[in-house]
Amino acid sequence: MRDRLIFAGQLGFTLLVAAFLVVPVILSISAGVTVNYFRGIQSGVTLQWVVQVWGLYKSEIGLSFLIAFATLAVTLVVGVPSAYALHVRGGQLSRVIEEIITLPLAIPGLAIALALLLTYGGFGSFRQSWLFILAGHVVFTMPFMVRSVMAVFASVDIKTLDEGAASLGASPWTRFRNVIVPNAMPGILAGSLMVITLSLGEFNLTWMLHTPLTKTLPVGLADSYASMRLEVASAYTLIFFIMIVPLLVAMQMFADKSQTR
Amino acid sequence: MQNGAPDAGAPALSMSHRNFIWLCLLPLVVVTAAFFVLPMAQLVAVGADGPRGVGAYLAILTEPRYRATLINTVVLAAATTIATLVIATIAGLFLQRHRFPGRTVLIAMLTFPLAFPGVVVGFLIILLAGRQGIIGSITQALSGEKVVFAYSIFGLFLGYLYFSIPRVILTIMAAVQKLDRGLEEAARSLGASPWEVQRDVVLPALVPAFVASGAIAFATAMGAFGTAFTLATNIDVLPMLIYTEFTLAANFAISAALSIGLGVIAWAILALARSMTGGTVAAAG
Numbered sequence: 001m002r003d004r005l006i007f008a009g010q011l012g013f014t015l016l017v018a019a020f021l022v023v024p025v026i027l028s029i030s031a032g033v034t035v036n037y038f039r040g041i042q043s044g045v046t047l048q049w050v051v052q053v054w055g056l057y058k059s060e061i062g063l064s065f066l067i068a069f070a071t072l073a074v075t076l077v078v079g080v081p082s083a084y085a086l087h088v089r090g091g092q093l094s095r096v097i098e099e100i101i102t103l104p105l106a107i108p109g110l111a112i113a114l115a116l117l118l119t120y121g122g123f124g125s126f127r128q129s130w131l132f133i134l135a136g137h138v139v140f141t142m143p144f145m146v147r148s149v150m151a152v153f154a155s156v157d158i159k160t161l162d163e164g165a166a167s168l169g170a171s172p173w174t175r176f177r178n179v180i181v182p183n184a185m186p187g188i189l190a191g192s193l194m195v196i197t198l199s200l201g202e203f204n205l206t207w208m209l210h211t212p213l214t215k216t217l218p219v220g221l222a223d224s225y226a227s228m229r230l231e232v233a234s235a236y237t238l239i240f241f242i243m244i245v246p247l248l249v250a251m252q253m254f255a256d257k258s259q260t261r
Numbered sequence: 262m263q264n265g266a267p268d269a270g271a272p273a274l275s276m277s278h279r280n281f282i283w284l285c286l287l288p289l290v291v292v293t294a295a296f297f298v299l300p301m302a303q304l305v306a307v308g309a310d311g312p313r314g315v316g317a318y319l320a321i322l323t324e325p326r327y328r329a330t331l332i333n334t335v336v337l338a339a340a341t342t343i344a345t346l347v348i349a350t351i352a353g354l355f356l357q358r359h360r361f362p363g364r365t366v367l368i369a370m371l372t373f374p375l376a377f378p379g380v381v382v383g384f385l386i387i388l389l390a391g392r393q394g395i396i397g398s399i400t401q402a403l404s405g406e407k408v409v410f411a412y413s414i415f416g417l418f419l420g421y422l423y424f425s426i427p428r429v430i431l432t433i434m435a436a437v438q439k440l441d442r443g444l445e446e447a448a449r450s451l452g453a454s455p456w457e458v459q460r461d462v463v464l465p466a467l468v469p470a471f472v473a474s475g476a477i478a479f480a481t482a483m484g485a486f487g488t489a490f491t492l493a494t495n496i497d498v499l500p501m502l503i504y505t506e507f508t509l510a511a512n513f514a515i516s517a518a519l520s521i522g523l524g525v526i527a528w529a530i531l532a533l534a535r536s537m538t539g540g541t542v543a544a545a546g
Contacts, residue, residue, distance in 0.1 A: 006455075010355040017352050018370040021423060024385035025374070027395060031388065038393065078292055081285035089282050097286070101293050106528040107301075108484025110500050111520035114507060115300035118307050118517065135296045142292070172281035201378035203487040208507075218487075222380045225491050230393055237384060248376055252369075 029241070031234035049235035053224070057236060060220035067130060067216060068199040071137040075195050078138075079145035080188060084180050086146070087153040088162065098150075102143045109204030112139060117208060130214045136205040141195040148191030152184050190254045197247045201240075304517050311514020320515060321522045327502070331522075334499040337414060338482035341421040342475045345429050348422075349474070350467070353433035368434075375427040379420070379487025386420045386492060387411045417496050420488040425478040436470035437463075469538045476534030480527040499523050 031037040035044040054061075086094045104112055116136055121127055161183060165175045181188070203218040210219050221240060224233045309315045321327045356368055374382075390396045391411040400408040410416050440463065448458045486500040499519065507516035 007359065010351065010359075011361075014352040014355050014367065014371075017348055017426065018367055021374050021426065022370050023395070024389045024423075027388040028385060074292075078288040082289035085282045085285035089286070097290070097293075100298065101289065103528065104297065106480060106531045107524040108486065108500065108520070108527060110484065110486050110503055111304065111524045112297070112300070114503070114517060114520050115304035116296065118513065119300040119303040138292060139297045142289075146289075166275075166278070172278050176281075176285075197376050201376060201381075203378045203380045203490075204485075207486070207490070208504075218378050218380055221378075221384070222487075222491060225380065225384050225387075226493075233384060234388075237381060240381065244376065245373070248373055251376075252372070 025241070028234045028237045031231055032238035033235070034231060037230050037234070049231045050238065053232060053236045053239060056232075057217070057220045057224070060215045061217050061239070063130060063214065064200055064217035067134055067137060068196050070134050071141055071199045072192055072195050074134070074138045075142055075145040076188070076192070079142055079191070080149055080181065080184065081176070083146045083149035083153065083187075084158075084176065084184070087150055088159060098146070101146060104140050105143055109136075109140065109202070110208065112136065113205045113208035116205075128211055128213065133206055133209045133214060133216065136209050137199045137202055140202065140205060141198050144194040144198065145188075145191040148194065149184050149187040152187030156183050158183060186254075190251070193247055193251045193254065197244060197251065200244060200247075305521055307513055308518035308521050309514070311512070311518075313514065317514050317518035318522065321519055327519065330497050330499055330502045333414070333497050334483060337418060337421070337498060338479045341418060341425060341482040342479045344418075344422055345425040345478050346471055346475055349426055349429040349433050350464075350471075353430050354437055354463070356430075357434045357437040371430050372427045374423065375431075377424070379424065379485050379489075380491050381487075382420050382423050383488040383491025385423065386416050386488070390416055390419065412492050412496075414496055416492050417489055417498065420492065421478075421482045421485065424485065424488065425481060429474040429478055432470050432474035433467065436467050440466050472534050473538050476530050480530050483530075484523055484527050 030041060032049055033045050033047065034041050035046050035048075082097075086098055113136060116132070117127075120132065120135075126132055158180060161179050162175055165179045166172075170178070201218055202216075203222065206216050206219055207222065210216065215223070217240060221233075221236055224236045228236075308317050311317050313320060316323075321331055352371065356364060356371075377385075388394055389411065390409060392409055394409065394411060397407045397409050400406060411419075444462050444466075445458050448462045449455075453461065484500060486504065489496050489498055489501050490504070500523070503516045503519045503523065506512040506519065
């Protein structure tokens, strides 16, 4: 009986916490497809707000995807080889480098953005272009890619594989392409999902780095929260959810898979 | 730095392989130096370059207005951390210790907001407790008085709670899974009550998870900008202060010094937690 009560109490509490997280999302989704949120759902269901958001903000959404995939490209090209090098090389210097590239996880995005602005703010054409935002996103997401790939190297004994291929006479580049990268694939995929998700949702840095001509999706979101009616802001949030939730689900499945392995 | 003698980590690499490894490392070093190390050094220099000189770095402690904001921010972050840990421990222990229909769905509901940006979380809090929020409508229907608190420090607290619950729950559930059930059985067979088992066996074993996830929650709440920005107006926290000093007052030196201060606090909390637990700890978003 007593156990029953404890169970019910804990279940009730957990359901309450879940409600706190889920109810606002449901409110947001329903507001985004309601004719008039103030009058409630009986005022009718509509996609007019979603269409309106698409019309108003499609360039923001487009730029976010451009930046997300460019960030992914840079973190792949720069991050994967360096994860390999850091793992194989080891030693003090590698640890220091790893420590430095991980710092952006601790330092708030606002500080990094200010640092970039104070350093490159005077370089007009760079400051004005989306590449400026790209630089911030690369700094912010790089540690996720590098660490995700290094985590795989730590578990598959890459050194032995590498040396085996070397003893067969394969050049470093051939080994990297045919041995290292295929073995690192789970880490590369997990890291890529992380990088895309983080870049698409990044606001702290981007708000400081953007210009009127380089607005991203979350910058547009903040804009719509401040200046648009609730239905439009909700519809925009709904579009964001539709884009981000599949990525989150994929990431979760990845985490579960690597946990059970 | 590299003087020909191989160091302990890299004993038997051939010459071409060594060069290849340096080549692999080079882009990362260049990118990090150009877009992180150099800018951060510039930030430190700008912080000391205002009318106050190096004293700008002390202003966060000596100037009453900045100090009040710092205290506000630390209290808010600490309250967020403690509340999140309590909530996540109760829910995490429950979810990991019981199997019942709908459990997977419940876990998914508790963890899916993991990567929502701060701005979106701010908007969700507005839908919950803002002027057109559901809490306002319910309280108005019940008592005739509309309760609205999204735009206050309590709204920000709720936002940070929303933000940190998913990741802390994940950490605590993982830690609970690794606990040795035998110890609890032993304590029970020695006559400990369920509450005593929790207090003396389970909770102490979860301390590393508390430290690690608590540090992340604290550092994130210290530096989070998006949620405060959306809820906006008169919330007095460090990231908002830095933002207004920089954009509205164009007070570059003070905003640089304050953000260095904020960065050092966040980094120190995470480094401390890491040295206590030996694991890797990082803030997010």
